[in-house]
Amino acid sequence: MATDLLLKGKTGIIFGALNEKSIAWQIAEKAYEQGARFSLSNAPVALRFGEINELAEKCNSKVIPADATSMEDLQKVFADSMEFLGGKVDFVLHSIGMSLNVRKGNVYNESNYNYFQKALDVSALSFHKLLQTAYKMDAINEWGSVVALSYVAAQRTLYGYNDMADAKALLESIARSFGYIYGREKKVRVNTISQSPTPTTAGSGVKGFGSLLDFTERMSPLGNATAEDCADYCVTLFSDLTRKVTMQNLFHDGGFSSMGMSLKAMTQYDKSFENGK
Numbered sequence: 001m002a003t004d005l006l007l008k009g010k011t012g013i014i015f016g017a018l019n020e021k022s023i024a025w026q027i028a029e030k031a032y033e034q035g036a037r038f039s040l041s042n043a044p045v046a047l048r049f050g051e052i053n054e055l056a057e058k059c060n061s062k063v064i065p066a067d068a069t070s071m072e073d074l075q076k077v078f079a080d081s082m083e084f085l086g087g088k089v090d091f092v093l094h095s096i097g098m099s100l101n102v103r104k105g106n107v108y109n110e111s112n113y114n115y116f117q118k119a120l121d122v123s124a125l126s127f128h129k130l131l132q133t134a135y136k137m138d139a140i141n142e143w144g145s146v147v148a149l150s151y152v153a154a155q156r157t158l159y160g161y162n163d164m165a166d167a168k169a170l171l172e173s174i175a176r177s178f179g180y181i182y183g184r185e186k187k188v189r190v191n192t193i194s195q196s197p198t199p200t201t202a203g204s205g206v207k208g209f210g211s212l213l214d215f216t217e218r219m220s221p222l223g224n225a226t227a228e229d230c231a232d233y234c235v236t237l238f239s240d241l242t243r244k245v246t247m248q249n250l251f252h253d254g255g256f257s258s259m260g261m262s263l264k265a266m267t268q269y270d271k272s273f274e275n276g277k
C-alpha cells in the first residue's frame with residue numbers, strides 16, 4: 001500500500017544550516033524528501049563561509065539572511081518566507097547556537113560576561129524572539145510545529161559545555177512558557193529535541209568533544225543519535241502524527257540521559273584499578 005509523504009503540502013522555515021554536517025542541513029534534506037517546501041535562513045556571516053546556497057538549490061528553497069538576535073531581521077524572514085511559500089507556514093526549526101566562552105576555551109568559573117550574554121542572546125533569547133515574531137505576525141498555521149535543538153547539559157553538568165548549559169536550560173524553559181501561550185491561543189506546538197553530541201562545526205568546538213562523543217556512544221544502549229537520525233525524528237515532529245505533543249523537551253540520545261552505569265563502563269572502571277592502581 002502506498003503511503004503519503006509525511007510532510008506533503010507543508011511549508012516551513014529552517015534556521016541554522018551551515019554545511020552538510022549541520023543538524024539543520026540534514027533536517028532540510030529529510031523534510032524535502034518528505035514533500036515539504038521551505039525557506040532557509042542563517043546569519044549573514046554564515047552565508048559567506050557556509051554552503052547554504054548549495055542546499056537551497058538542491059531543495060528548491062530560498063535563502064533569507066538574518067541575524068537571529070535581530071527582531072527586524074526575523075520579521076523579514078517571516079514576511080519573505082510567507083511571500084515565497086504563498087502564506088502561513090506549518091513548521092519552524094531553530095537550530096542555532098554559539099558561545100564565545102566555549103570557542104575561546106574560557107572555563108565556566110572565569111566566564112567573560114559579554115560573551116556570556118551573547119551566548120544567551122544567540123542560543124536562547126533568539127528562540128523567544130523568533131516565537132514572538134511569528135506569533136505577532138500570525139505566521140504559523142493551526143497545528144503547526146516549532147522545534148529547537150537542545151542538549152542534556154541543560155539538566156546535567158558535562159565538562160567543557162560551559163555557558164551553553166545555561167543557554168540550553170533557558171531555551172527549554174522558553175519552549176514551555178511560550179508553548180503554553182502558543183498552544184492555548186493558536187494551537188501551535190513548541191518543543192525542543194535534546195540531541196546526542198554530534199560532530200558538527202558548533203559541536204566540535206566544545207573542549208574534549210572527541211572523548212565526550214566516545215563516552216556517550218559507549219554509555220548509550222542504542223549508541224549516539226546521528227544528525228541524520230535527528231532529522232528523521234524532527235520530521236515526525238513537523239508532521240501531523242505528533243499533533244498533541246507540545247511544551248516537551250524530547251531526549252533523542254540513544255538512551256544516554258537515562259543511564260547511570262553501563263556494563264561497558266563498569267568493565268572499564270574495574271580495569272583501571274587492576275594491579276592495585
Ligand SMILES: NC(=O)c1ccc[n+]([C@@H]2O[C@H](COP(=O)([O-])OP(=O)(O)OC[C@H]3O[C@@H](n4cnc5c(N)ncnc54)[C@H](O)[C@@H]3O)[C@@H](O)[C@H]2O)c1
Nearest residue numbers: 016018022023046068095096097149197198200201202203
Ligand atoms: N553538535 C552537537 O553536539 C549538538 C548537540 C545537541 C544540540 N545541538 C544544537 O544543535 C543546534 C545546531 O548546531 P549544529 O551542531 O548543527 O552546529 P552548526 O555549527 O552546524 O549550526 C549552528 C548554527 O547556528 C548559526 N548561528 C550562529 N549565530 C547565529 C546568529 N546570530 N543568527 C543566526 N544563526 C546563527 C550558525 O551560523 C550555524 O548555522 C544548536 O542549537 C546546537 O547547540 C548540537
